[in-house]
Amino acid sequence: MTRRVLDVPGIAYGGDYNPEQWPQEVWAEDMRLMTEAGVNMVSVNIFSWALLEPAEGEYDFSRLDRVLDMLYAHGIAADLATPTAAPPAWFFRAHPEALPVDRDGRGLSYGSRQTFCPSSPAYREAALRVARALGERYAGHPAVVMWHVHNEYGCHNAECFCDTSAAAFRSWLRDRYGDDLAALNHAWGTAFWSQWYYDWDEILPPRATGAVPNPAHRLDWRRFSSDELLSLCKAEREVLEQAAPSVPATTNFMVMHNFDALDYWRWAPELDVVSNDHYLRSTDPESEIDIALSGDLVRSLAGGRPWLLMEHSTGAVNWQQVNRAKTPGELRRNALAHVARGADGIAYFQWRAAKAGAEQWHSAMLPHAGTDSVIWRDVVQLGSDLRSLAEVRGSTGTAETAIVWDWDAKWAVELPSQPSESVRYLELIRSWYEPLWRAGVAVDFVRPDADLSAYRLVLAPSLYLVDDAGAANLASFAERGGTLAVGFHSGAVDENCHVRLGGYPGAFRDVLGVRSDELFPLLPGERAGLDTGGTGSLWSERVRLAGARAVSSYADGPLKGVPAVTRHDYGTGTAWYLATLPDPDTLGALLARVREEAGVRPVLEGVPSGVEAVRRRGPAADFVFLVDHTGQGAEVAVSAEAVELLTGTPLPGGSVSVPPGGVAVVREPRGA
Ligand code: GLA
Numbered sequence: 237m238t239r240r241v242l243d244v245p246g247i248a249y250g251g252d253y254n255p256e257q258w259p260q261e262v263w264a265e266d267m268r269l270m271t272e273a274g275v276n277m278v279s280v281n282i283f284s285w286a287l288l289e290p291a292e293g294e295y296d297f298s299r300l301d302r303v304l305d306m307l308y309a310h311g312i313a314a315d316l317a318t319p320t321a322a323p324p325a326w327f328f329r330a331h332p333e334a335l336p337v338d339r340d341g342r343g344l345s346y347g348s349r350q351t352f353c354p355s356s357p358a359y360r361e362a363a364l365r366v367a368r369a370l371g372e373r374y375a376g377h378p379a380v381v382m383w384h385v386h387n388e389y390g391c392h393n394a395e396c397f398c399d400t401s402a403a404a405f406r407s408w409l410r411d412r413y414g415d416d417l418a419a420l421n422h423a424w425g426t427a428f429w430s431q432w433y434y435d436w437d438e439i440l441p442p443r444a445t446g447a448v449p450n451p452a453h454r455l456d457w458r459r460f461s462s463d464e465l466l467s468l469c470k471a472e473r474e475v476l477e478q479a480a481p482s483v484p485a486t487t488n489f490m491v492m493h494n495f496d497a498l499d500y501w502r503w504a505p506e507l508d509v510v511s512n513d514h515y516l517r518s519t520d521p522e523s524e525i526d527i528a529l530s531g532d533l534v535r536s537l538a539g540g541r542p543w544l545l546m547e548h549s550t551g552a553v554n555w556q557q558v559n560r561a562k563t564p565g566e567l568r569r570n571a572l573a574h575v576a577r578g579a580d581g582i583a584y585f586q587w588r589a590a591k592a593g594a595e596q597w598h599s600a601m602l603p604h605a606g607t608d609s610v611i612w613r614d615v616v617q618l619g620s621d622l623r624s625l626a627e628v629r630g631s632t633g634t635a636e637t638a639i640v641w642d643w644d645a646k647w648a649v650e651l652p653s654q655p656s657e658s659v660r661y662l663e664l665i666r667s668w669y670e671p672l673w674r675a676g677v678a679v680d681f682v683r684p685d686a687d688l689s690a691y692r693l694v695l696a697p698s699l700y701l702v703d704d705a706g707a708a709n710l711a712s713f714a715e716r717g718g719t720l721a722v723g724f725h726s727g728a729v730d731e732n733c734h735v736r737l738g739g740y741p742g743a744f745r746d747v748l749g750v751r752s753d754e755l756f757p758l759l760p761g762e763r764a765g766l767d768t769g770g771t772g773s774l775w776s777e778r779v780r781l782a783g784a785r786a787v788s789s790y791a792d793g794p795l796k797g798v799p800a801v802t803r804h805d806y807g808t809g810t811a812w813y814l815a816t817l818p819d820p821d822t823l824g825a826l827l828a829r830v831r832e833e834a835g836v837r838p839v840l841e842g843v844p845s846g847v848e849a850v851r852r853r854g855p856a857a858d859f860v861f862l863v864d865h866t867g868q869g870a871e872v873a874v875s876a877e878a879v880e881l882l883t884g885t886p887l888p889g890g891s892v893s894v895p896p897g898g899v900a901v902v903r904e905p906r907g908a
Contacts, residue, residue: 240484240508242382244277244313246626248544248581249619251601253278255303256287257590263303266588267310269602273612274619277313278587279546280304282387283349285319285366291326292362295369308379315486316374317384318472320363321391322349331358336396340444344393348594353396354464355404360471367472371479383476383485384546388513389465391490394497395457397441401464406436408460423732424452451651451733455701458647462498470506484508488546491537492530493517493662499643500537501683510538513547513585514574518560524848524865525673527570529666531577532633533641536681540632544581545574550611551599559597565897567614569863572621572899576850576861580629582622624881625901631854635678636836639669640696640710642684648733649700649725656757658774661698664723667817668697671824676838676849677831688713693834695827699726701733707743714747715807719834721827722748724775724815725755740777741813748813749783749804756795764800764816765791770825772800772816779815787812787826801826810834844870847894853906860902862894869896878904 242248250270255263270278280303281288289295307314328335328346334356336344344351352359367385374380395401413419417433426432431450433439442449442457473485486509489500504510512534516523534543550567552559562570571582589600601615646661672679680691684706688694694713699706699722707727714720727743729735736742739751756776758764763771768788776795784804790796802813812830817823839860840849846866852859859881862872876890881901894900 237506240482242484242509242544242581244381244581246276246629247575247622248277248313248583249273249622250275250278250312250587251584252282252547252586253280253303254283254586254588254590255280256284256299257593258588260302262588263306267306267312269607270312270587271310273601273616274623275312277315277381277581277583278307279315279317279384279583280307281319281370282317282384283319283322285322286324288319289324289366289369292330293365297373300374304374304377304379308377312379313381314377314379315382315384316370316380318363318367318370318386318476320366320472321387323352323359323362327362331356331362333398333400334359336393337398338393339395339397339442341397348392350388350392353398353401354394354461354468355396355401357400360468363468364471364475367475368479371476375480375483380480380483382509383473383480383483385469385472385476385485385487388488388490389469390462390495390497394465394495395441395461397443402439402441404464405441405457405460406439408463409439409456410436412456424450424456425732425734426450448653451648451653454651455644455648455733458497459499459644462502462643465498466503466506469503473506486511486544486546488513489534489537490514491533492526496643496646501643504537504539509544510534510541511544511546511581514545515547515549515553516570518556518558524569524573524863525666525670527573528577528673528848528850529669531574531579532635532679533681535578535633536641538578540680542578542580542630542632544583545571545579546581546583547585548574549599550584550601550615551603552597553599554595554597561599567611568618568621569865569897569899571618572861572901573848573850573863575622575625575628576848576852576863578633578852582618621882624884627881627903628852628854628859628901631852631859633678633680634839634851634853635680636691637672637677637693637695637831638680638682638686638688638691639665640684640694640699641665641681642699642701642706644731645699645701648729649698651733655725655755656775658757658760659698659725664698664817667820667823668695668723668827670820671827672831673848674824674845675828675831676840676843677836678839678851685709688718691718693719693721693831693836695721696726697723699723701729701731702727702743703731704743711744711747711806714809714811717808719810719812719830720747721812721814721830724777724817744811744813745782747804747806747811748802749781749806749811750779750799750802750813750815751782752777752779752815754778758816763819764793764795766800766818766822767791770819770822772818774817776800776816779813784811784813840872843872847872857906858904860904862892862900862902864894864896864898867897869898870894872900874902875904878902
């Protein structure tokens with residue numbers, strides 16, 4: 237598809253703007269304060285369906301007309317949403333069959349949001365009707381610079397187990413298996429436990445049953461559920477595109493914790509602009525690493541191009557057990573860290589803190605306390621910071637290291653009845669990502685079958701499921717001179733969750749030069765000593781060398797003397813196997829060695845620990861973001877031709893001061 241570009245000057249800044257929550261007298265103040273804060277783009281209409289279409293096919297555009305006109309008059313662009321994440325009550329009264337049914341057969345009610353059956357024809361028809369009406373009315377409106385399709389597809393409930401969904405699932409399966417029921421039976425291994433299907437109509441969604449479900453059935457269901465929502469997103473996007481062929485479209489992803497319903501590798505190519513929502517977890521003492529990981533993943537989904545941070549929070553959210561406020565300077569560090577990872581827009585949920593409704597205790601750009609507040613002052617300051625960074629727009633990343641990320645592998649390794657329930661995909665990825673973050677190494681994320689020619693080092697911390705093409709791609713990367721490091725329990729099964737026979741780690745035995753005949757997962761809290769120091773947790777297996785050499789072996793336990801970490805010369809490259817999860821220091825030291833062998837350097841040498849350094853590359857200059865997480869500040873050596881952009885200060889002394897808990901952004905001419 238031809239990709240349309242978002243036309244907002246500099247870095248976009250704003251948030252979800254829900255004026256329908258307020259009397260119209262407040263709107264003029266909104267415009268004044270948005271101008272004061274430097275807001276240049278807001279997302280409107282996200283949850284306004286009930287007010288916009290009071291009865292089927294009857295529209296009241298008066299409110300939205302006024303809002304868009306006011307925004308335009310104040311030089312603020314609109315990212316205009318289709319409100320299809322929140323169907324009105326009248327719709328469900330007319331179409332109760334469009335309400336979803338959960339795995340246990342419990343029908344859900346309306347009265348909240350994001351509660352509908354993705355396969356419901358009535359829902360699809362209603363969603364496309366309102367999208368078409370919006371497209372036709374506002375295609376030429378000068379405020380509208382982007383379509384915001386729906387909101388966070390997959391949030392809350394992405395699956396529906398009703399009979400309509402069952403029929404849609406069967407038709408998706410017929411497509412996948414070329415209408416060949418025997419192929420499905422083979423792929424799902426239905427000879428096991430008498431699950432053989434003789435008729436397509438016998439196949440159901442994986443509803444609650446008395447015992448463990450069939451893994452391939454569950455995995456195909458997850459693929460189907462992601463595709464079903466994607467087809468809704470594409471249908472809305474097409475309707476909008478017909479009405480306004482030049483306006484780009486986005487939908488907001490949430491790639492990290494809150495839900496993992498969608499295979500975003502399949503979604504991202506369908507959008508003009510990739511955007512993401514990110515929220516801090518109150519329980520994470522190092523949220524800055526989560527932000528970095530999320531940003532690197534989103535930039536990678538966007539094919540390396542800049543992306544938008546569509547939502548994050550100025551302070552506390554309202555959906556965790558305890559919702560912590562941000563510490564001094566954290567709002568600025570968070571926002572600029574997203575810019576450092578490639579965001580060309582920073583937006584919040586939401587503009588004005590709600591007085592009523594389910595999210596009345598969620599922070600906003602304009603808090604309940606009003607403008608005499610720390611949050612408001614920080615919001616105004618951030619607007620000014622982002623204006624200073626306008627020239628950063630369009631610049632990209634510089635990674636020579638890639639981490640393999642795959643939703644099929646994530647879904648599969650977290651299915652029931654695995655060797656260990658403690659293996660959690662995101663935790664493993666983060667364990668490997670953390671030492672790279674601490675060392676200031678730039679990272680991209682890739683699919684197993686990606687073009688890897690730009691990388692020196694490829695890490696696959698957790699790739700339980702891999703198809704033949706993905707496995708061959710990674711092996712040939714090592715064979716042609718790359719450095720590959722693979723984590724335990726990878727390559728174990730194929731795309732149908734069938735175990736790869738002949739020893740573990742299945743698909744990677746040859747490239748890694750090892751063959752394990754039995755798995756010995758460790759109990760929660762159990763540690764296995766390593767003869768080179770440190771311990772392994774979570775996993776061990778009886779690795780036998782088949783070409784590789786042992787780098788580290790178990791010093792105790794049932795596998796005493798068995799290799800835990802191996803290194804294999806393969807072709808002109810190298811392949812490492814980590815058959816356990818080393819403790820953080822040991823893993824850090826190991827990955828530093830792997831990285832040095834691969835010739836991967838940090839973004840900037842000599843940066844003190846706890847100061848994050850990230851580089852964006854423009855055509856004429858590099859932009860180095862330095863974010864202090866130590867609270868101490870730092871002095872960092874840079875080129876003598878560099879300029880610090882937030883303060884506009886030239887740095888002829890060849891050094892920049894990063895304020896305690898603060899940020900510096902340095903422009904270095906290329907080649908300096
Ligand atoms: C999600 C939604 C928003 C809002 C925020 C609150 O990201 O998209 O509408 O509910 O969460 O954190």
